[in-house]
Structure formats: C-alpha cells, structure tokens
C-alpha cells in the first residue's frame with residue numbers, strides 16, 4: 576500500500592501495512608524467530624534468494640518490515656533497516672562503511688554514546704577520527720583528508736540545540752566522495768528531512784518521539800537501496816542488531832500518533848521557551864523556533880518547526896538542582912521525546928563523562944537545563960516551571 580501523494584499523517588497510519596488472511600485492522604504481531612517452508616525445494620529457493628519470503632527474524636520479520644516500510648514512506652527513503660536501539664542503528668551505520676585506515680569527521684556536539692563510538696571505538700579499529708565544531712563549515716572543510724569516508728552530525732544537537740547546516744555539509748561530503756550520516760532524533764522525521772538536504776543516511780533512536788510513550792527501545796537506518804543492500808545488510812544480518820517484533824509493533828502504533836504528539840509538544844515547547852525568555856532567573860533560552868536562536872537562519876532553511884526540546888541557563892548548578900527538585904509535573908530523567916515532560920541536568924548526567932574543557936566547548940555549564948516537553952496541558956506545564964523557578 577504505497578501512495579506518495581499522501582500527507583505524512585496519512586502515511587504514518589497506512590503505509591507499509593500488510594494484512595494476514597484474517598484481515599485484521601491493527602498490524603499483526605509476528606512474534607516468531609523463524610519460518611517453515613512447504614518443501615526442501617522451497618527452503619533451497621528461499622536461501623538462494625529466488626523466492627522472496629522470510630528466513631529468520633535476525634534478518635527480517637513481517638512486523639519489523641511493516642515498521643521499516645512505514646519509516647521509508649515517511650522519510651522518502653528507498654531502504655530502512657530497523658534496529659534494537661538508536662545506538663545499534665548509529666554504530667551499524669558508521670562501522671559498516673569504515674575499515675582500518677579510513678577517517679571519520681564528526682561534529683563534536685553529539686549524543687554521549689555517539690561521541691564514544693567516534694572518539695573511542697573507531698580508533699580501536701584503526702579508524703582515524705576528527706571532531707569539529709559542526710557550526711563552522713571551514714572546520715568541516717579543514718578536517719577532510721583523502722581517506723575521509725564518513726561525516727556524521729546531529730542537528731539540533733543534544734543538549735544545547737545548536738544547528739548544523741546539513742545541505743552545506745552534505746556538499747562537502749559529496750565533493751570528497753564520502754557519505755554524510757545524520758542523527759535526526761531531535762528534529763523528528765516531521766520537521767527535517769536530511770535525505771532531501773543531501774545527506775546519504777539518516778539514523779533514528781525510535782526510543783524517543785517515535786515511541787513517544789517511554790516503552791520500547793528501537794532504532795532505524797534509512798538510506799538508498801544500493802548502500803543498504805551492498806554495504807549495510809551483511810553487517811546487519813551477521814552482527815544481529817535487529818529490532819524485536821514486539822518493539823516494532825509498539826513503534827508502528829507510535830508512528831500513527833507521531834504528528835499529533837509532535838505538534839502538541841512543539842507548541843508547548845515554544846510557549847515555555849517564550850515564558851523562560853521573559854523570566855529574570857533565566858539568562859539564556861535556546862530554542863530553534865525563536866528568532867533569537869543564534870542560527871535562526873539555518874532553522875528557517877532546514878526545519879519545518881522548532882523542537883519539542885528547550886535548553887536554558889540558570890545562574891548555577893545549585894539553581895538548576897533547586898529548579899529540578901521543585902518541579903511537580905516534570906520528572907527528572909535523561910530520556911526525552913516522551914508524553915511525560917522530563918528535565919535533565921546535562922553536566923552531571925548525560926554529559927558528565929566529558930572533560931571540563933569539552934563541556935565548555937559545547938557551552939554546557941552547571942546552570943544548563945534541558946527540558947523535554949511532553950503532552951501535559953501547556954498551562955499546567957508553564958505553571959510548574961514558574962513555581963519551580965520561584966523556588967530557586
């Protein structure tokens with residue numbers, strides 16, 4: 576069932592659905608490891624690739640395939656492989672295309688585990704890694720070497736919501752015959768389309784907005800079919816980062832409500848950002864939907880809307896902790912994209928492993944607070960933030 580004229584909300588409900596002989600309304604959950612064949616000849620044909628069917632759920636599974644097809648329809652990608660987590664997606668997308676002697680360039684403002692893969696894991700396999708200030712195109716250009724094969728970035732970044740000009744970095748990658756991989760978690764598939772901007776591969780942690788209700792881990796790698804078939808698939812099949820069919824089923828249901836949730840969460844996030852900007856206890860608000868974002872021009876160019884995330888600066892670590900502890904609705908958690916609003920103090924949690932110098936480079940201070948805005952009533956959320964700021 577494919578119709579590329581459908582709007583995203585329609586695609587996210589119908590694309591990729593295959594029904595069993597029972598004609599069920601909701602997607603079927605094929606909780607099976609393997610598949611049986613009608614005959615030895617049928618098994619032989621399946622293994623030869625002459626017959627299209629399923630072989631083993633580490634390679635592919637009907638429920639997981641529905642999730643992958645729906646993601647393709649959303650993203651306008653030819654191919655998708657679903658993974659057990661966002662990190663499984665990102666590490667597979669990076670490692671499958673790199674070998675000893677190659678070079679990777681990544682923006683230094685990365686999700687903590689992504690930074691570990693680039694900075695620590697890659698060198699263990701003889702892959703050289705350079706981290707750059709992703710906001711500077713000169714830094715990207717200056718880091719390129721003849722053996723650079725992969726460029727990697729996220730935008731907006733975690734936690735300070737910096738932006739990277741995806742189209743410009745994609746051009747640098749193309750000129751060097753390298754591939755640009757974009758972690759699109761913070762923008763969601765609704766607000767930014769890296770493939771349209773020239774990126775080669777898009778990766779998601781489906782754990783975040785795609786589930787949206789804090790239940791399952793999952794990830795996705797979206798790309799052209801040739802790269803997926805020739806470079807990624809053998810890595811995926813033989814190293815086994817596959818998504819569980821149960822999680823695929825939950826995430827399929829998540830995709831159905833993604834536009835509604837993202838719209839409401841973004842609307843609340845924008846209102847909270849505006850409220851914070853006018854508050855005397857807040858020295859700085861960073862929100863891609865606001866005109867005072869340092870890269871508002873890039874936001875306007877490559878993003879359809881702001882974000883469900885807001886970052887802001889309080890006076891000190893003490894002030895940030897007092898704020899967090901006083902919140903009544905918003906929970907303290909390192910997670911994000913959930914129906915429940917969540918607050919994080921990056922310097923002491925998600926980014927605690929960075930050196931002081933690295934944190935300074937990313938503008939993460941003791942007073943930096945990251946808020947993931949959920950689905951609660953906007954007025955209630957602003958009220959909660961207001962009373963917690965008063966408690967500092």
Ligand SMILES: *Cc1c(COP(=O)(O)O)cnc(C)c1O
Nearest residue numbers: 660661662686758760780782793
């Ligand atoms: C959460 C997250 C990841 C990792 O995803 P998991 O599903 O937790 O493995 C990667 N990148 C970004 C930007 C994230 O927010």
